[in-house]
Amino acid sequence: xxxxxxxxxxxxxxxxxxxxxxxxxxxxxxxxxxxxxxxxxxxxxxxxxxxxxxxxxxxxxxxxxxxxxxxxxxxxxxxxxxxxxxxxxxxxxxxxxxxxxxx
Amino acid sequence: xxxxxxxxxxxxxxxxxxxxxxxxxxxxxxxxxxxxxxxxxxxxxxxxxxxxxxxxxxxxxxxxxxxxxxxxxxxxxxxxxxxxxxxxxxxxxxxxxxxxxxxxxxxxxxxxxxxxxxxxxxxxxxxxxxxxxxxxxxxxxxxxxx
Numbered sequence: 001x002x003x004x005x006x007x008x009x010x011x012x013x014x015x016x017x018x019x020x021x022x023x024x025x026x027x028x029x030x031x032x033x034x035x036x037x038x039x040x041x042x043x044x045x046x047x048x049x050x051x052x053x054x055x056x057x058x059x060x061x062x063x064x065x066x067x068x069x070x071x072x073x074x075x076x077x078x079x080x081x082x083x084x085x086x087x088x089x090x091x092x093x094x095x096x097x098x099x100x101x102x103x
Numbered sequence: 104x105x106x107x108x109x110x111x112x113x114x115x116x117x118x119x120x121x122x123x124x125x126x127x128x129x130x131x132x133x134x135x136x137x138x139x140x141x142x143x144x145x146x147x148x149x150x151x152x153x154x155x156x157x158x159x160x161x162x163x164x165x166x167x168x169x170x171x172x173x174x175x176x177x178x179x180x181x182x183x184x185x186x187x188x189x190x191x192x193x194x195x196x197x198x199x200x201x202x203x204x205x206x207x208x209x210x211x212x213x214x215x216x217x218x219x220x221x222x223x224x225x226x227x228x229x230x231x232x233x234x235x236x237x238x239x240x241x242x243x244x245x246x247x248x249x
Contacts, residue, residue, distance in 0.1 A: 006109060007121035010182060021175070023109045023118060043121055052121045098105050 007043065007052065007095075013071035013078070014054055017041065021100050024054060028093040036060070036067060036091055043092045044069065054095060055079050067091065110171070120182065132191040134237040137183035141233045143176035144217050145226040152223060174218050180233065181214035187240065199246065200239050210236060 009022045018024065018041070026043055036042060040057045058080070059068035066085040071077025080086065109118070147169045154162045154169075188207040197203055210232040217229050 006112075006118050008113065008118040010120050010122050010179070013122075023106065023113075024121060052119065054121045098109055100106055 007054075009054060011076075013073045013076045014041070014056070015073045015076075017056070017072045018054065018097055019100065023098040024095040025098060026093045026095055030094050031091070035062075036088070036094070041095050041097065042069065043095055044086060044090045045092060052092065061085060132187060132240070134183075134187060134233065134240045137180050137187065137233050138230075138237060140176045140180035140183060141226075141229050144173050144180060144214075145223075145230055147173035147176065148217070148221060148223050148226040151221050177214045177217045177229075180229065181211050184211050184214070184233070184236065187236065191240070192243070196239075196243055199243065203239065206232065206235055206239070 005028070006023055006025050009018050009020060009024060012018075012020050024041075024043070036057055038057055038060055041054065042057060043052050043054050045052060055069035055071055055077070057067050058070045061067070064085075065088045067088065068080045068085055070079040070081060112118075151166060151169050151173075154166045157163050157166060184207060188204075188211075192200075192203060200206070210229070213225070213229045213232055216225050220226075
């Protein structure tokens with residue numbers, strides 16, 4: 001069980017879906033009863049295990065239990081296009097996005 | 104409503120940061136993010152100056168909003184500085200900038216000072232410190248091209 005359940009997003013590599021300053025709430029339980037799917041926005045542990053990153057699942061490899069993730073802001077996002085497929089164990093959960101209202 | 108509720112919770116139990124930008128390292132660094140955040144904090148402190156009497160409810164309301172944004176921007180500045188310090192600058196940069204660690208340590212401390220303060224001078228100090236770090240970054244980038 002991951003210790004944190006809510007996060008604040010830094011940077012805008014997931015814009016326009018998620019902007020800097022938005023909150024995301026981690027749902028760790030959904031993947032107990034189903035597998036991650038294409039389109040899910042998830043939080044992953046990065047390769048150096050020092051930061052959590054938020055990306056969208058673009059492709060699924062069921063045979064090897066691995067996932068291809070990308071940011072919605074393709075120009076700014078560093079994702080599977082750079083570091084390749086990620087293992088299921090790196091996915092912490094699916095997120096609910098809580099957007100800041102424009103003031 | 105939920106966003107504001109989470110903001111309130113965030114003040115007591117800070118949310119863990121999650122990055123839409125990864126830490127591979129990806130080689131994409133820019134002190135502009137820290138600079139923009141420092142300018143945002145300065146702008147809030149500047150706007151707060153005429154409101155310090157807080158006689159009107161409207162002024163009290165605006166003051167609270169400005170404090171929130173100042174807090175947020177100073178924290179973003181601190182995080183951006185920490186990214187540059189821990190991920191961008193390497194051992195070889197210590198030869199170029201012997202006081203690199205001290206500059207970053209003081210700048211991140213100054214972010215905390217700006218959070219606690221309504222003093223415009225403290226906000227200006229942060230801007231100056233971030234500017235010095237940006238200069239180090241530019242020199243380091245130029246050295247890479249040589």
